[in-house]
Amino acid sequence: MLKSKLLEFMSHMDQKQLQRFGEFLASPYFVKDDKLYLFFQAIRKYAPEFDSAKLEKSAFVKKGVEGLHLDEKKLSYLMSDLTEAGERFLKAELLMQKDLEGYCALLSTYNDWESDKLYEQTLRKARKHLEESQYRNPDFFYQQYLLQSELNAYFDRQKKRALDMSLQQAANYLDLYYLSVKLRYSCELINRQKLVAADYDLRMLREVRSHIEEHDYTEFPSIMIYYRVLMTFLENDDTGHFDSLKALLAEHANAFPPEEARDLYAYAQNYCIRKANAGKESFLRELLQLYQASIEEGLVLTDGHISPWSYKNIVSVATRVQETDWAEQFAKQYKKHLHEKFRNNAFNYNMAYLLFARKQFGKA
DSSP states (O other): OTTSHHHHHHHTOOHHHHHHHHHHHHOTTTOOOHHHHHHHHHHHTTTTTOOOGGGSHHHHHHHOOTTOOOOHHHHHHHHHHHHHHHHHHHHHHHHHTOHHHHHHHHHHHHHHHTOHHHHHHHHHHHHHHHHTOSOOSHHHHHHHHHHHHHHHHHHHHHTOOSOOOHHHHHHHHHHHHHHHHHHHHHHHHHHHHHHSSOOOOOTTHHHHHHHHHHSOOTTOHHHHHHHHHHHHHHTTTOHHHHHHHHHHHHHHGGGSOHHHHHHHHHHHHHHHHHHHHTTOTHHHHHHHHHHHHHHHTTOSOBTTBBOHHHHHHHHHHHHHTTOHHHHHHHHHHSGGGBOHHHHHHHHHHHHHHHHHHTTOTTTO
């Protein structure tokens, strides 16, 4: 049982998730078999590692579980059933996080029921949810498309001969979603081509690029930022694309979730690195400014930690442009954000690098 899919699955759950999983198993609406809850409780005591020798099949069967009659065959069935229940639980958890999709499911149901009162109440909640949304990235456009599609279905049911813009709005938001995602994927495909020996098929990219250049999308930073990233790849020598990208990031980075904003900054940073490697060292200053902007946005930390490689790169670039005081301040301030197993080595290495750059060779 130690190397089973079940224990692999459960080992990735934190204590709060395990608690909710237990509540899920105890609910007869979700799980009809009481044995699964008893089995789960017997295993849960070995969290979080689930690596005890007592979880070996033979040892577990020998010890037994109160309320269960076990042999190795029955244990295998329980393991399979509990894993399946765990996956249902995880799907339910993930769906519960998708508020807008939940509202749209309700709107569809209330439309089928022809309950205008319930429909209107839920529509107000859905609109409020979107109005309060912090981000304006491709996911936002997709959610708007879903909501407008439900509004169009509601209008169709009423059979009114009147002007309604929901279908047009659905089409518009679908266009915005497609353009944003197409550009994002195209940027990543081109980026991967530079990293590995691959020849990706960039279908319709020419048409999408022409469309964007012929229409005004300046009010949609999700499109314009990815367009500028794309152009730094396609027209590398035209630094105007980088200048536009940098300005857009400074103004609109907070319109994206942290992981997406982090990727966008990485595109701009990698452009600077390519330029610096090609001999244009003025881009090291640009690179430092991008690092500093990403620090101010809180993007250098993931789950409270900075990677030792990012830490080193930032110190190195700052030192190369003679910003050693800033580099030292950064190194000391962010030392606590390095993972414990890297912390001392990374800090000592980078401080030695700084001291060497200052020609304090003995201290280095």
